[in-house]
Amino acid sequence: MIIDCHGHYTTAPKALQVWRDAQIAALEDPSHVAARGIVRITDDEIRESLEGAQLKFQRERGTDVTIFSPRASAMAHHVGDATTSLHWSQHCNDLIHRVCTLYPDNFVGVCQLPQSPGVPPSTCIDELRRCVTELGFIGCNLNPDPSGGHWTAPPLTDRQWYPLYEAMVELDVPAMVHVSASCNPNFHATGAHYINADTTAFMQFVTADLFKDFPALRFIIPHGGGAVPYHWGRYRGLAQDMKRPPLGELIRDNVFFDTCVYHQAGIDLLLKIVPADNILFGSEMVGAVRGVDPETGHYFDDTKRYVDQASGVSAENKRKIFEDNARRVYPRINRTLTVTAAARVSR
Amino acid sequence: MIIDCHGHYTTAPKALQVWRDAQIAALEDPSHVAARGIVRITDDEIRESLEGAQLKFQRERGTDVTIFSPRASAMAHHVGDATTSLHWSQHCNDLIHRVCTLYPDNFVGVCQLPQSPGVPPSTCIDELRRCVTELGFIGCNLNPDPSGGHWTAPPLTDRQWYPLYEAMVELDVPAMVHVSASCNPNFHATGAHYINADTTAFMQFVTADLFKDFPALRFIIPHGGGAVPYHWGRYRGLAQDMKRPPLGELIRDNVFFDTCVYHQAGIDLLLKIVPADNILFGSEMVGAVRGVDPETGHYFDDTKRYVDQASGVSAENKRKIFEDNARRVYPRINRTLTVTAAARVSR
Numbered sequence: 001m002i003i004d005c006h007g008h009y010t011t012a013p014k015a016l017q018v019w020r021d022a023q024i025a026a027l028e029d030p031s032h033v034a035a036r037g038i039v040r041i042t043d044d045e046i047r048e049s050l051e052g053a054q055l056k057f058q059r060e061r062g063t064d065v066t067i068f069s070p071r072a073s074a075m076a077h078h079v080g081d082a083t084t085s086l087h088w089s090q091h092c093n094d095l096i097h098r099v100c101t102l103y104p105d106n107f108v109g110v111c112q113l114p115q116s117p118g119v120p121p122s123t124c125i126d127e128l129r130r131c132v133t134e135l136g137f138i139g140c141n142l143n144p145d146p147s148g149g150h151w152t153a154p155p156l157t158d159r160q161w162y163p164l165y166e167a168m169v170e171l172d173v174p175a176m177v178h179v180s181a182s183c184n185p186n187f188h189a190t191g192a193h194y195i196n197a198d199t200t201a202f203m204q205f206v207t208a209d210l211f212k213d214f215p216a217l218r219f220i221i222p223h224g225g226g227a228v229p230y231h232w233g234r235y236r237g238l239a240q241d242m243k244r245p246p247l248g249e250l251i252r253d254n255v256f257f258d259t260c261v262y263h264q265a266g267i268d269l270l271l272k273i274v275p276a277d278n279i280l281f282g283s284e285m286v287g288a289v290r291g292v293d294p295e296t297g298h299y300f301d302d303t304k305r306y307v308d309q310a311s312g313v314s315a316e317n318k319r320k321i322f323e324d325n326a327r328r329v330y331p332r333i334n335r336t337l338t339v340t341a342a343a344r345v346s347r
Numbered sequence: 348m349i350i351d352c353h354g355h356y357t358t359a360p361k362a363l364q365v366w367r368d369a370q371i372a373a374l375e376d377p378s379h380v381a382a383r384g385i386v387r388i389t390d391d392e393i394r395e396s397l398e399g400a401q402l403k404f405q406r407e408r409g410t411d412v413t414i415f416s417p418r419a420s421a422m423a424h425h426v427g428d429a430t431t432s433l434h435w436s437q438h439c440n441d442l443i444h445r446v447c448t449l450y451p452d453n454f455v456g457v458c459q460l461p462q463s464p465g466v467p468p469s470t471c472i473d474e475l476r477r478c479v480t481e482l483g484f485i486g487c488n489l490n491p492d493p494s495g496g497h498w499t500a501p502p503l504t505d506r507q508w509y510p511l512y513e514a515m516v517e518l519d520v521p522a523m524v525h526v527s528a529s530c531n532p533n534f535h536a537t538g539a540h541y542i543n544a545d546t547t548a549f550m551q552f553v554t555a556d557l558f559k560d561f562p563a564l565r566f567i568i569p570h571g572g573g574a575v576p577y578h579w580g581r582y583r584g585l586a587q588d589m590k591r592p593p594l595g596e597l598i599r600d601n602v603f604f605d606t607c608v609y610h611q612a613g614i615d616l617l618l619k620i621v622p623a624d625n626i627l628f629g630s631e632m633v634g635a636v637r638g639v640d641p642e643t644g645h646y647f648d649d650t651k652r653y654v655d656q657a658s659g660v661s662a663e664n665k666r667k668i669f670e671d672n673a674r675r676v677y678p679r680i681n682r683t684l685t686v687t688a689a690a691r692v693s694r
Contacts, residue, residue, distance in 0.1 A: 150497070150498070185501065186498045186502050186551070188551070188554055188585075190585065191553065191581070191585050192543075192549075195574045195578060196547065196574075199538075199539050199542050200543065203535040206535075223581075226574055227546065227573055227574030230571065230608065230613050231608060232610055232612070234570075235538065236609075237636030237647035238636055240638045261581070262581045262584055265579070265616050265619055265620055266577050269577060269615075273612055289580075289581055291584055291587045291588050300583070301584075
């Protein structure tokens, strides 16, 4: 089985964005009382939004299940306040749940958290718990910079995050570290802000003892770990200079990279440098880069091809990357997949 | 000849930091009138600071000339105001000039600019001009984030930078894009802020037409181009999706990466992916990572070894990387090296 740990619902039916636009417009009116309201989307609209995109690509590329979450760039935690973020997150998460219910063999849910700048992350616990216990989600996306490019939140190793981490450990769900849109003109969202956040989070983990406090806490750093594998020597050297543990030991049970790196040489480096136990297959499809690479004739984000073609990687390690690590890092996926397999048999 | 395009005076005699500490302390007193004052350092102290460090490493590693600038992490443009920054920059630059005068065969100067948050970059032109025309410097370090991790300046492609760029073009000097210390607790300076700035600057260049306005403007993006070569496919794909020119064309005469990547696999990727015409040998020694790699028994930042050992790179391309590109990107180095060679002959 091939599990893609990184997919966002970038093709959601228009009604979702219409609701969001109205929500944002209403923020202009100070007398407006925020209300959750309703997003009207039919099952057919959901099917239509996926059949020609994520489902088609799954079939064409030969992947099985996508760990699926709301569109990352649209989380925009910097918009409005905590209530704005809560209502928006609930709608996005509910829609992911509908996707997973319609296509239980193809998608497993990961939730958006209702973060808001300056608001303690503990306010996100209720929505996390709802998504995991009621909607069957298996993880969350955690934004290390809810300000959208101003980086005003404390580092991920700060105790302010601890109550949320306690809930994650209790529920046995990991977080993908994933920023959203950038409202800082310095940072292109998918070209700079995303990659910078990955690199930033890694270095925060290297310099603190977070995983001594939370041995069971797990983070996926997407986009191939940002700049980290390319600069692995720098990070090994910095860790050594700072008398920190060796990187392999530091990340072993807690920090994982996906394979969202869109060329063969990048994937070759990742698979050569980072322990296979710490890599999860991911494509970010349909996401940041939508075109076909003229040098290969294949989609840039068809990362399965690069992993398939990576030389010097054992079949055992490829199996870890494609399936086993995802089952270990997102253990709740095993319940979900068992249930859907059982349902398939009984059909 | 082997030219190292990236060295900072990280080992400067203590009197420099003593002066700086006093300058910063004086900022606390609102009635204090800023004065340049004097930094008392003897030639012997300068020799001593280099003989056991940069000069020793040049000899041991077999490099010839280092393009040398003040310690990057100490620029700290966010401290004080524009006058604070000007006085500090002048002292730092004067000290680099003394180094280059004492060791004209080993060091060529690049200046720190007296940037200050919220102050137009045009205020740096006088110091740039002084360093180039009076001190014989061949380039400058340009900080894309003088706020030190809050990213409050406009992108490098904004017209606010244009007067400085006009001066750079007139003087025929390039800039290395180099941030300084981070005062944002999210960003470890050398592990995150430096690398993020490199990635950020590249994406700014990809998304704007800066080099149409300044065809002769040249930037070196240090630390191997941040995350860019590792994510080359992502950047090619983003450029294509945005209908921007192909990356090779976009950077050809204007954007260059150094080789400050501290492991063999990283250098192999860089040299495989980025056109050889756009790579300049650099080591950042003595800099971010000071230790010996236990996996190789050599210093992490001995990047010449990695370039020497990179397979599939022609002798012609290695010569470009080690020497020719530096002479093209920093053309004023040719005058300096000719002068010192002539002096050597006449000695």
